[in-house]
Amino acid sequence: MKFQAKVTDVTKIEADLLAVFAGSEDAKKVDTAMGGMLSEVAGAEDFEAKPGNLLLIHTHGKIPAKRVLLVGLGKIPELTATDLQTIAAKIGRKAKEVAAKTIAVSLPKELQAQAVVEGLMLGTYTFFKHKSEETQRQEKHIEEVVLLTTPPRLNAVVAGISRGETVSQAVNFARDLVNEPPSFTTPTHLADVSKKLVKGHATMSCEVFGPQEMKKLGMEAILGIARGSEEEPRFIKLSYKGGSSKTVCLVGKGITFDTGGLSLKDSKNMETMKLDMAGAAAILGVFSVLPILKPNINVVGLIAATENMPGPKAVKPGDVVRAMNGKTIEILNTDAEGRVVLADALSYAGVNVKANAIVDLATLTGACMVALGEEIAGMFTDDETLAKDLKRSAAQSGENIWAMPLAREYKEFLKSDVADVKNISGSKYGGAINGALFLQEFAPKGIPWAHLDIAGPAYAEKDTALTPKGGTGFGVRMLLQWLLQ
Ligand code: BES
Ligand code: MN
Ligand code: ZN
Numbered sequence: 001m002k003f004q005a006k007v008t009d010v011t012k013i014e015a016d017l018l019a020v021f022a023g024s025e026d027a028k029k030v031d032t033a034m035g036g037m038l039s040e041v042a043g044a045e046d047f048e049a050k051p052g053n054l055l056l057i058h059t060h061g062k063i064p065a066k067r068v069l070l071v072g073l074g075k076i077p078e079l080t081a082t083d084l085q086t087i088a089a090k091i092g093r094k095a096k097e098v099a100a101k102t103i104a105v106s107l108p109k110e111l112q113a114q115a116v117v118e119g120l121m122l123g124t125y126t127f128f129k130h131k132s133e134e135t136q137r138q139e140k141h142i143e144e145v146v147l148l149t150t151p152p153r154l155n156a157v158v159a160g161i162s163r164g165e166t167v168s169q170a171v172n173f174a175r176d177l178v179n180e181p182p183s184f185t186t187p188t189h190l191a192d193v194s195k196k197l198v199k200g201h202a203t204m205s206c207e208v209f210g211p212q213e214m215k216k217l218g219m220e221a222i223l224g225i226a227r228g229s230e231e232e233p234r235f236i237k238l239s240y241k242g243g244s245s246k247t248v249c250l251v252g253k254g255i256t257f258d259t260g261g262l263s264l265k266d267s268k269n270m271e272t273m274k275l276d277m278a279g280a281a282a283i284l285g286v287f288s289v290l291p292i293l294k295p296n297i298n299v300v301g302l303i304a305a306t307e308n309m310p311g312p313k314a315v316k317p318g319d320v321v322r323a324m325n326g327k328t329i330e331i332l333n334t335d336a337e338g339r340v341v342l343a344d345a346l347s348y349a350g351v352n353v354k355a356n357a358i359v360d361l362a363t364l365t366g367a368c369m370v371a372l373g374e375e376i377a378g379m380f381t382d383d384e385t386l387a388k389d390l391k392r393s394a395a396q397s398g399e400n401i402w403a404m405p406l407a408r409e410y411k412e413f414l415k416s417d418v419a420d421v422k423n424i425s426g427s428k429y430g431g432a433i434n435g436a437l438f439l440q441e442f443a444p445k446g447i448p449w450a451h452l453d454i455a456g457p458a459y460a461e462k463d464t465a466l467t468p469k470g471g472t473g474f475g476v477r478m479l480l481q482w483l484l485q
Contacts, residue, residue: 016102123465171476209237220323222306225306252362253362258338259309279475282479293484302345315331338435361454379401379451380405406433
């Protein structure tokens with residue numbers, strides 16, 4: 001999909017499909033050029049100009065564009081970034097439906113080009129790599145998108161296109177990683193992807209630790225979870241130097257497949273567990289575009305990558321492991337593995353990264369999905385500034401997070417009889433909070449830290465306009481927005 005900003009009269013533009021917004025000047029121009037046909041059909045079809053409502057008509061040669069798509073926008077000030085992206089995604093899907101290769105979108109001045117580009121690129125995303133060549137050939141593609149604007153806005157639209165393309169590329173990169181089969185996206189593969197990402201970029205570097213190095217570092221927690229698998233674990237450290245004295249550390253859960261271990265999941269719940277490295281994928285998505293966006297801040301990415309398998313050497317309920325910060329963990333449920341591997345990753349951040357803020361992303365608990373559903377991530381932090389900044393970045397970029405409590409009163413449920421903490425709570429309630437409280441035991445003291453439980457929004461169980469079924473790339477947009485501010 002190639003994007004271009006142009007200052008051209010809508011009634012002169014050539015395209016397979018021209019999208020105009022209901023009530024806009026351009027819609028009126030098109031209507032006039034078509035002898036009132038657009039308003040006539042809209043009336044006959046009872047078209048309501050609600051956000052995302054669409055009406056498609058042929059132009060019968062009255063204007064150079066082959067089809068006009070009338071798009072409802074509603075009242076612009078009320079629309080969020082998500083709304084705008086969703087509307088653009090619907091335009092993209094409609095264009096694909098009618099096999100339009102070239103499309104033009106008339107941008108009202110209130111509409112951000114970035115949101116439109118993101119909607120089009122995210123909404124038309126497919127993961128067809130493993131389908132037959134025949135199916136891949138039949139898949140329709142939008143080849144060219146022209147965004148029509150006015151001379152005073154041209155520069156802003158050009159910049160918006162560039163930003164939107166880069167951000168979407170990063171999101172779709174993360175989606176691909178999640179959507180790939182789990183026997184392909186192994187910890188070793190994540191390490192290889194990381195090394196490839198930094199290649200040729202003077203501002204970036206990557207270190208990969210294997211089992212021996214991890215042992216030397218004292219990462220018994222990750223090694224414990226990795227024991228049930230034939231695949232070797234990897235601890236990955238990515239660095240980006242943005243030429244500032246400030247450093248942000250991003251930590252990602254990279255369970256490349258979560259069977260639950262000996263506390264085995266049932267088949268239904270295991271079906272989607274390739275998603276369990278979505279936190280890691282989001283970080284890799286972010287790093288994939290840092291050299292393009294060049295935020296003025298240093299970024300360290302830490303990925304704890306392993307499978308969670310019930311092999312003969314697997315940790316058993318009741319086993320005790322020592323995390324890198326010296327705290328011991330009684331593993332009572334091997335399916336609560338994410339917090340165990342993150343214990344080492346957060347400890348590592350405390351010892352080896354001089355961070356001004358730490359944010360971890362993890363598909364940590366089914367309980368967070370019960371609490372907030374499939375669209376919203378839970379945010380746990382005691383730092384109000386960080387909470388405000390992350391919340392704002394999410395809202396501005398079209399993602400949704402909600403502050404949840406790090407409720408001190410539930411800490412006692414994590415007490416173990418034989419170790420410092422146990423990996424499941426003594427209470428059957430508040431599962432997302434309990435997971436976060438466990439992580440807090442390992443987050444370095446004195447550094448603002450936020451935990452994002454992305455179990456819900458990381459993976460779409462059904463198609464929506466903006467996110468086709470599968471990996472969503474959640475977190476990439478909000479993190480990029482945050483880093484750029
Ligand atoms: N990866 C899962 C959490 C998850 C569930 C993510 C569904 C996305 C969709 C995690 O490792 C897990 O199994 N958590 C357990 C924790 C419990 C044993 C305390 C859960 O949520 O059931
Ligand atoms: Mn699990
Ligand atoms: Zn998991």
